[in-house]
Amino acid sequence: MPLLETQGLTKVFxxxxxxxxxxxxxxxxxxxxxxxxNGAGKxxxxxxxxxxxxxxxxxxxxxxxDLVGLAPHQILELxxxxxxxxxxxxxxxTVLENAMVGQHARTRSGPIRAILRTPGFRAEEEAIRRKAExxxxxxxxxxxxxxxxxxxxxxxxxxxxxxEIARAMATEPKLLLLDEPTxxxxxxxxxxxTELIARLRDEKGFTICLIEHDMRxxxxxxxxxxxxxYGRKIAEGxxxxxxxxxxxxxxxxxxKAVEGV
Amino acid sequence: MAEVARIPLTETERRNRxxxxxxxAGGRGGALLxxxxxxxxxxxxxxxxxxSRNLLNILRQFAVPGILAIAQTLVIVTAGIDLSVAATAxxxxxxxxVSYAHWGVPEPVAWLIGLGSGLVVxxxxxxxxxxxxxxxxxxxxxxxxxxxxxxxLVTGGLPAPSFARVVEGRSLPESVNTVGAGSLGPIPIIAxxxxxxxxxxxxxLRRTKLGRAAMAVGGNPVAAHASGISVGRTKFWIYVxxxxxxxxxxxxxxxxxxxxxxxxxxxxxxxxxxxVVVGGTNLFGGEGTVGGTVIGILIIGVxxxxxxxxGVAEFWQRVSNGLIIVAVVALDQWRRRAGTRGGRL
Numbered sequence: 131m132p133l134l135e136t137q138g139l140t141k142v143f144x145x146x147x148x149x150x151x152x153x154x155x156x157x158x159x160x161x162x163x164x165x166x167x168n169g170a171g172k173x174x175x176x177x178x179x180x181x182x183x184x185x186x187x188x189x190x191x192x193x194x195x196d197l198v199g200l201a202p203h204q205i206l207e208l209x210x211x212x213x214x215x216x217x218x219x220x221x222x223x224t225v226l227e228n229a230m231v232g233q234h235a236r237t238r239s240g241p242i243r244a245i246l247r248t249p250g251f252r253a254e255e256e257a258i259r260r261k262a263e264x265x266x267x268x269x270x271x272x273x274x275x276x277x278x279x280x281x282x283x284x285x286x287x288x289x290x291x292x293x294e295i296a297r298a299m300a301t302e303p304k305l306l307l308l309d310e311p312t313x314x315x316x317x318x319x320x321x322x323x324t325e326l327i328a329r330l331r332d333e334k335g336f337t338i339c340l341i342e343h344d345m346r347x348x349x350x351x352x353x354x355x356x357x358x359x360y361g362r363k364i365a366e367g368x369x370x371x372x373x374x375x376x377x378x379x380x381x382x383x384x385x386k387a388v389e390g391v
Numbered sequence: 392m393a394e395v396a397r398i399p400l401t402e403t404e405r406r407n408r409x410x411x412x413x414x415x416a417g418g419r420g421g422a423l424l425x426x427x428x429x430x431x432x433x434x435x436x437x438x439x440x441x442x443s444r445n446l447l448n449i450l451r452q453f454a455v456p457g458i459l460a461i462a463q464t465l466v467i468v469t470a471g472i473d474l475s476v477a478a479t480a481x482x483x484x485x486x487x488x489v490s491y492a493h494w495g496v497p498e499p500v501a502w503l504i505g506l507g508s509g510l511v512v513x514x515x516x517x518x519x520x521x522x523x524x525x526x527x528x529x530x531x532x533x534x535x536x537x538x539x540x541x542x543x544l545v546t547g548g549l550p551a552p553s554f555a556r557v558v559e560g561r562s563l564p565e566s567v568n569t570v571g572a573g574s575l576g577p578i579p580i581i582a583x584x585x586x587x588x589x590x591x592x593x594x595x596l597r598r599t600k601l602g603r604a605a606m607a608v609g610g611n612p613v614a615a616h617a618s619g620i621s622v623g624r625t626k627f628w629i630y631v632x633x634x635x636x637x638x639x640x641x642x643x644x645x646x647x648x649x650x651x652x653x654x655x656x657x658x659x660x661x662x663x664x665x666x667v668v669v670g671g672t673n674l675f676g677g678e679g680t681v682g683g684t685v686i687g688i689l690i691i692g693v694x695x696x697x698x699x700x701x702g703v704a705e706f707w708q709r710v711s712n713g714l715i716i717v718a719v720v721a722l723d724q725w726r727r728r729a730g731t732r733g734g735r736l
Binding site: 180181182201202203206207211212213214218219220221222223231232234236237244247294297298301 | 594595598599600603604606607610611613614615616617618619620621623624673677678
């Protein structure tokens with residue numbers, strides 16, 4: 131059974147088929163890149179899987195459970211976390227707090243235990259903090275040390291992206307959806323993050339699906355590449371297969387002039 | 392945890408870091424400073440201001456608005472607003488008085504009816520906002536009006552208990568009179584109760600799952616979703632909690648006045664919002680403290696009390712109240728901008 135599978139997934143905005151009868155699957159332990167020209171439906175696909183929007187028809191099966199109709203927090207509890215193309219952080223919270231919030235769904239202490247500060251509550255707090263720090267330490271020295279106590283709004287753009295990934299990691303997902311993780315990063319940072327994505331799978335055991343425009347990143351990390359265009363899957367395979375696929379080239383560069391116009 | 396590494400800061404980061412220090416040093420500190428300044432001015436100008444009797448009087452008078460402001464704080468950190476807090480208080484106090492004195496229910500049942508009415512109003516607010524997608528300000532504007540109407544219907548527009556309708560010669564329950572008007576040594580019990588509510592409110596906001604979720608929802612709803620927080624559910628429960636706290640405040644108010652009426656506490660919803668904002672809570676959600684709100688209500692209380700002692704006419708007080716609220720928030724905005732050099736918001 132694939133970890134994630136969509137069957138006939140369709141989402142229509144007005145007259146536009148943002149996702150059109152999409153069947154795809156992601157196996158456990160894979161790194162899959164979703165590529166495609168702007169407006170191909172990549173982010174819509176993420177929004178559907180993470181429950182931010184509901185499909186018009188079709189199924190989204192995660193470990194065999196249909197996600198359609200579930201709220202975002204329920205999907206997160208099942209084990210899917212995501213990041214956003216435009217970074218969404220709690221600007222006024224510290225770096226550490228941002229990562230700690232990620233474990234919200236996994237905590238159980240109620241108000242009584244919190245107010246009485248029972249040993250159980252304190253132990254849970256300690257565990258949350260440790261896990262958050264562990265997620266942050268994954269990025270080397272960039273998010274730890276004095277930065278733990280800095281509010282998110284002072285961070286550089288690249289660090290905000292890293293923090294968002296750390297928050298997603300802290301939710302202890304099985305599947306990590308990364309929406310353009312390297313957007314706006316310089317070449318060195320991009321290279322570093324490419325290696326990091328591979329380590330996320332190898333060391334932490336996450337299955338990863340990413341949307342990416344930077345083909346060096348896609349080539350560097352992907353086990354498999356899926357290309358979308360107008361909400362449909364037009365190609366699928368290794369990086370090489372997809373990159374040389376005629377329909378993909380057409381989608382990116384337009385059809386040959388020979389065929390008319 | 393890994394070793395604490397020191398990587399050198401870039402110039403922008405250094406500036407940002409300094410700005411951040413400035414911001415966190417301000418916040419509540421700014422309002423506290425204004426409170427101290429105000430108190431100092433009145434201590435010099437108004438002869439009887441700095442007597443324990445007068446200060447305790449301020450606490451007694453502003454305990455109920457303070458509790459409403461604490462409820463309001465919980466709502467405002469979620470980027471919501473609850474215009475129905477004072478109406479809810481009036482309904483709860485009225486229902487308690489009417490059910491106990493007119494209908495003759497036992498004392499604990501009257502308490503439950505009073506507090507329960509707050510839960511119902513809160514749940515209605517939460518439901519309408521969550522499922523009907525009505526903006527918070529509109530939903531609670533609706534209950535602001537409707538709930539007063541229900542309170543008027545319950546009391547028939549008369550103070551309760553009203554002499555002609557009481558059974559067994561009942562008045563307000565003794566417990567209500569005690570918490571509302573009694574004192575423990577020199578300290579009004581109502582002020583102590585308000586203090587306990589403030590402590591509990593602060594703990595809820597900072598330590599509980601609901602409170603932290605509320606902060607997150609107000610800070611960035613999309614990020615809250617991504618962190619596994621249900622925005623709708625969080626707001627629903629925050630409104631229920633706000634209703635419950637408001638209902639409790641209404642019972643205290645009835646006790647303090649020795650009688651309830653459907654129109655009591657009018658204007659307190661706006662006062663509560665003013666206290667929250669003066670206390671440094673961001674009206675757009677995501678940041679705020681109960682401690683700041685306590686200082687906010689004390690500023691409003693000290694100002695009104697001091698001007699009273701100085702014999703400034705009520706008409707002028709309304710003007711100065713408005714000016715002070717706007718000035719404090721303008722100052723806060725300016726400090727934030729200066730602090731971050733346009734770095735955020």
